[in-house]
Amino acid sequence: MSMLNSWQRNVSLAPLTTLGIGGPADYFVEAHSLDELADAVRQAKETGMPYFVLGTGANLLIGDGGFRGLVIHNRAESFEFNGNKLRSDSGAVIADLINASLDKKLSGLEHFVGIPSSVGGALWQNLHFLAPDRQSTLFIETVLSSARILDENLQIHEVAAEFFQFGYDESILRHKPIIVLEATFQLTLANSEDIQKQMYANMQWRRQRQPQLDEFPSCGSVFKKISGVGAGRLIEEAGLKGHRIGDAQISDKHANYIVNLGSAKAADVCGLLRLVQDSVSDNSGYGLEPEISFMGEFT
Ligand SMILES: Cc1cc2nc3c(=O)[nH]c(=O)nc-3n(C[C@H](O)[C@H](O)[C@H](O)COP(=O)(O)OP(=O)(O)OC[C@H]3O[C@@H](n4cnc5c(N)ncnc54)[C@H](O)[C@@H]3O)c2cc1C
Structure with a gap:
């Protein structure tokens, strides 16, 4: 089949994870746009090939035997601002969104500084970190305004944040083969010095306590x-x-x-x-x- 020819074979996955562990994927493809991401998922389903979408590989343990199927590396990384809203492809890296938001003096994502994650992985996880008071936890769900998903029947839907049934380390994405294509975040205008101070404080906190x-x-x-x-x-x-x-x-x-x-x-x-x-x-x-x-x- 033609797509089998365009997929790479026998690609080592260890370098694509932050843990640096894991055997090879039988088939591997990089998706550089949302169309390519959706197409790869469709093709995997049509050929009956097991698959998964790989973000930044920061919350993943891949077995030494590797993956018998297709790994779709999500490199769809475009994003843009519209007023205080930020629309992002699901392969964009959270650190890049934080830096771009800082340039626009937009607050909301800076609390997640220092956490390796794609946008898709962040929704899978309901990315979280301690709030500035260090007593409560801030979750990415609080700034998510909507998302576009590819459901298990390969239909595309626009969904609100409630769709994800977020909890602590919990979302519907952990239980159903639903793929996030893009997400829109609602940010708030703020003083860039305050945003930078929060980023610095969080990085200090992390460096002192976590490897x-x-x-x-x-x-x-x-x-x-x-x-x-x-x-x-x-x-x-x-x-x-x-x-x-x-x-x-x-x-x-x-x-x-x-x-x-x-x-x-x-x-x-x-x-x-x-x-x-x-x-x-x-x-x-x-x-x-x-x-x-x-x-x-x-x-
Ligand atoms: C040093 C370090 C510190 C960390 N600190 C924190 C922290 O403070 N808070 C926190 O919450 N997490 C933390 N994490 C965990 C990790 O950063 C998050 O879980 C992150 O959201 C994973 O995103 P990813 O893109 O790397 O996902 P991956 O590891 O690539 O994938 C994880 C899962 O998400 C699925 N997935 C990925 N993209 C999509 C998509 N588009 N649609 C549907 N499913 C998808 C994958 O299939 C996989 O099942 C930390 C990790 C490291 C290494």
């Missing part, structure tokens, strides 16, 4: 928050901070992060995930659930 990607590859927090307790604290109390299997290590800076010390395998990370779940359950009775996405074949 940064320029220090260690990771995929951010691996377990879902347990309200009022904190997964990191439970893992630390179970005595696992710094624990290592192969080159995968429970970060000694933040126990809910697993870092890749060099040549970690997905099997090492899975070993740590199981160890954490068992130890925390024995130690405190809590059942920790992973919040990351698992793709491909695990050995």
